[in-house]
Amino acid sequence: MNSTRILLFAGGNLGDWAIRYIREGDWLVGVDRGALFLVRNGLSPRLSIGDFDSVTAEEMAEIERHSLDVSACDPVMKDLTDTEMALTWAIGQKPREIVLLGVLGSRFDHTLANVHLLGKSLQAGVSCRIVDERNEIRLVNSHCQLSQDQFTHVSLLPLTMEVTGITLRGFMYPLEDATLRIGDTLGISNILVEQTGTIDVRTGRLLVIKSKD
Structure with missing residues (x-):
């Protein structure tokens, strides 16, 4: 590298x-x-x-x-x-x-x-x-740290059938050891309320989409 x-x-x-x-x-x-x-x-x-x-x-x-x-x-x-x-x-x-x-x-x-x-x-x-x-998209399977910037919203969508152990810190709507499955919309339109936020995943692949209108 x-x-x-x-x-x-x-x-x-x-x-x-x-x-x-x-x-x-x-x-x-x-x-x-x-x-x-x-x-x-x-x-x-x-x-x-x-x-x-x-x-x-x-x-x-x-x-x-x-x-x-x-x-x-x-x-x-x-x-x-x-x-x-x-x-x-x-x-x-x-x-x-x-x-x-x-x-x-x-x-x-x-x-x-x-x-x-x-x-x-x-x-x-x-x-x-x-x-x-208007968008920034990444794929996460373990840990991700985000910072506040011009993108106002953060959405989470599973790219595998199931993503487990999702824990959010620094967000308006926190999650603790949550599971998202294909078709779930629970992770749409969250907001960072701290300067930095973290996303942790135990299994699966999670799309992390930062966006603005």
Whole structure:
């Protein structure tokens, strides 16, 4: 594990907020049309990856000119989504953290698949979260600490059939050794009332979603 933070920019919802999220030293990865977003904002992706079926030939040439490396594949003869290919590469770099941007959008199938991808990094022991202008999503199977910020609400949703031993500290609605099952809405719209709060889980995988209206 090294101190690098890798930011993956996919082709979903992106904007100026995403550019402001970049810190000095971050590795930038453009995923399909997300690579075009980066280069048109004057940034050079360390890697641009995908089948690039959402860009024109002229746009692809622009991506190639401004990327340090490009990994393109056939849009039909592939088994993984572009985002999964990029995340697999990023996990292999053993970074301190991976942040996925532009992975939430109008295609609900892709959005849901990208949320499930958090399980790959959790299994690999690499910190990973999805961020957009109004949401921050992470997957927890043991302990998580959150701090108060621009996101006003915190929701908990099980990603396995059952999540047990859920204990919350620092929240308006605390839980003690609780169980959530698929379909339960008990964990929706909690609020941090202390500067930091903790979430502990005994078994299962729990989505922790910070959001604002």
